[in-house]
Amino acid sequence: MSDDYAGDDLTGLSDSLGELYEKLSEEDDSPADPFAPAPVDPDWQIKPMVLTMVPLLAALSVLQMVSGSVLETFEEVLLTNPALLILVPVQIGTAGNLGSILCSRLSTQLHLGTFEFAVDNPAIRSNSGAVLGLGVTVFALVGVAAWAIGRALGGTLGLVEVLTISLISGTLLAVFVVVVSLVAVSTSYRLGYNPDDTTIPVVTNVCDITGVLILFAVITVVL
Template sequence: MDPRQEMWRIYRESLPILIIALGGGLFAGLVLEELLDSVARFPGLLVMVPVFLATRGNVYGALGGRISSGLHQGLIKPKLEWNDRLVNAVIASFINGIGISIVIGVISWGALEILGREAAALYEFVGIMLIAGVLTSVVMIIGLLVLIFAGYRLGYDPDNLVGPIVTTLGDIFGMLFLLLAVFTIEVIV
């Protein structure tokens, strides 16, 4: 395939998912609007939002890249079946996603304290991040596997799907579960 045809193929494969990603980003913004009401109850909450969303992209973008490479190399079949490579990558991503969520809570709280800014309690930040981290990890892993495998079986290059899928799922469910986590911690505390 000549470079021009390759460029148009990538564009045709990417454009629909990018349009969906745009809608997902707008939806995440609407959820953020709802989260603003909780800032008074949990001062410093907004400090964690960009870091939380960015780490969803980092952790699960790496997982998507591993899945994509495994599909291209024939090491992973586009099916939800036991595969040691896939299972190990999923477990590592799950642990990283939850671990980094806890770290975000601790570092955000510490940074706010060092800067002399008002901050919610450490256990509140960690609780919010832990709940949101666990829930987004589950959705991100399942969503990535299902959407990448389905796209691959339909003839799409998974490399063109990983970025927009991770961004969209991370933004939508990251914000939804962050809001849910805030509500949960408000009820518990």
């Protein structure tokens, strides 16, 4: 009796293997074309990118107009002191560059799965510290250069005054850049947007108007 059961099991196994072999034989076993285009990642499709970026860029353009209005308010002060006039584009441009660097690094960590929005995260602390250190160094050099050019153009502000304005406003702006970059990357991810598309435009434009406000607030206090 046991031999009969064993024979039935072997027969069933043989039939199953035969059916599997037939199915595999029916499948297309032609080699894949190495030059065939790869499927497009949804994040790289044109329509989602346009639908995301058009409203965002429109809102950021309004912020740029506000920044221009603030500059017009302090036109007399800037024309009187060439060193301060030189500081304006350099300050906001440097802040935007620092924000772009930090956003790029944080977005890379996010795509690699190593980004964690926490103060005790070593990666966030090291990147933030590097941006702050870089900002202090660059803004100190910017202050000296702005003073030298301002003096050559007939300005009367001293080196200490220009350097103080550049360092204080630049340091405050660098801290703001770190905070905004972290919030922008985290918020973009939570809302389901690609941080590569959204974070750098947001940070650079927000830093433009904030940089102008911080700079003139410091100028008002120092002078």
